[in-house]
Amino acid sequence: xxxxxxxxxxxxxxxxxxxxxxxxxxxxxxxxxxxxxxxxxxxxxxxxxxxxxxxxxxxxxxxxxxxxxxxxxxxxxxxxxxxxxxxxxxxxxxxxxxxxxxxxxxxxxxxxxxxxxxxxxxxxxxxxxxxxxxxxxxxxxxxxxxxxxxxxxxxxxxxxxxxxxxxxxxxxxxxxxxxxxxxxxxxxxxxxxxxxxxxxxxxxx
Numbered sequence: 001x002x003x004x005x006x007x008x009x010x011x012x013x014x015x016x017x018x019x020x021x022x023x024x025x026x027x028x029x030x031x032x033x034x035x036x037x038x039x040x041x042x043x044x045x046x047x048x049x050x051x052x053x054x055x056x057x058x059x060x061x062x063x064x065x066x067x068x069x070x071x072x073x074x075x076x077x078x079x080x081x082x083x084x085x086x087x088x089x090x091x092x093x094x095x096x097x098x099x100x101x102x103x104x105x106x107x108x109x110x111x112x113x114x115x116x117x118x119x120x121x122x123x124x125x126x127x128x129x130x131x132x133x134x135x136x137x138x139x140x141x142x143x144x145x146x147x148x149x150x151x152x153x154x155x156x157x158x159x160x161x162x163x164x165x166x167x168x169x170x171x172x173x174x175x176x177x178x179x180x181x182x183x184x185x186x187x188x189x190x191x192x193x194x195x196x197x198x199x200x201x202x203x204x205x
Contacts, residue, residue, distance in 0.1 A: 025054045025132055028125070032105070037121040040106035046073030050101025050129065057205040058093070058197070059135040060084070061126070062176060063144040064104035064114055075100045080177035084141075087177070087190065091198040099133055101126065103148050119148055130169070136204055138169045139197060142176030160193055163200060170204065172197050 022028040033047045048065040051074060060076075068078035076084045085095060104114045104122050114122075126149075130138075140146040146159050150166055159173040174193035175186045 022128060022132065025129065028128055028132060032125050035105070035122075035125070038106075038118045040104070040108060040118055043109050044106040045070045047105050048073055048075050048102065048107070049105060050075055050099060052095055052099035053097055054099070054133060056097065056099040056133055057135055058098040058137045058139060058201065059130060059133060060088075060098050060100045060139045060141065061145050061149065062100075062102045062141040064102050064111075065107040066111055066178075067107065070107035075102055076177070079181060083177040083180060087194055090191075091194050093198075098139075099129075099135070101129060103145055113144055114148075123148070136170060137197065137201060138166070138171045139194075140171060140173045142179060145176070146173045160189065161196075163196070170200060172200070 022031065029049045033049060035041060035047060046065075046069075048069050062076065065075065066078050066080070068081070069075055075081070084100075088094065088098065103126055104118060105125060106122075108114055108118070138149070140149055143156050143159075146156070147153055150159070150164070150171070156173065156175065160175075164171040164173070172193060174190050175183075180187050180190055
């Protein structure tokens, strides 16, 4: 592991009374689904909160909703979502076993990368989700999600292939399914990462 970020073993500090304000994920959803904290509220069709096991030991975090996700209000339901389902199934998990979400809950226009102020507006929702779910492991999909959550600018080559620590969570970074669709040669690396995820899950959960 490199740097103090990955050595931080303390839990997320619950600023703004997160656990006091929200009883559970359903309560958080009801109080967040009409969020207007950033400009993305003006162009979204749906607030894509996330879905899965509210007591999951693994939370899968991507970058932002795409067109299909924005239309349906569900995370990872397009082509990349179907590939994510297959990846999870290959190591013995279903969508119902994990919790799947994104760092940004609304689709950026034309699927552009989220802007810094949009990330800053939305990250409290993600952090509160993690506080309520209490997972042991985070699977971060893609460089944007990894750099945002881990607060760094490291490359995928530096981040993947090992277990990191962030705010009390074990973290594994791998390629976003959309990137795998564009670059099938990366699937072998992703397979190595998710096999490590399965092995680590079996040892700690």
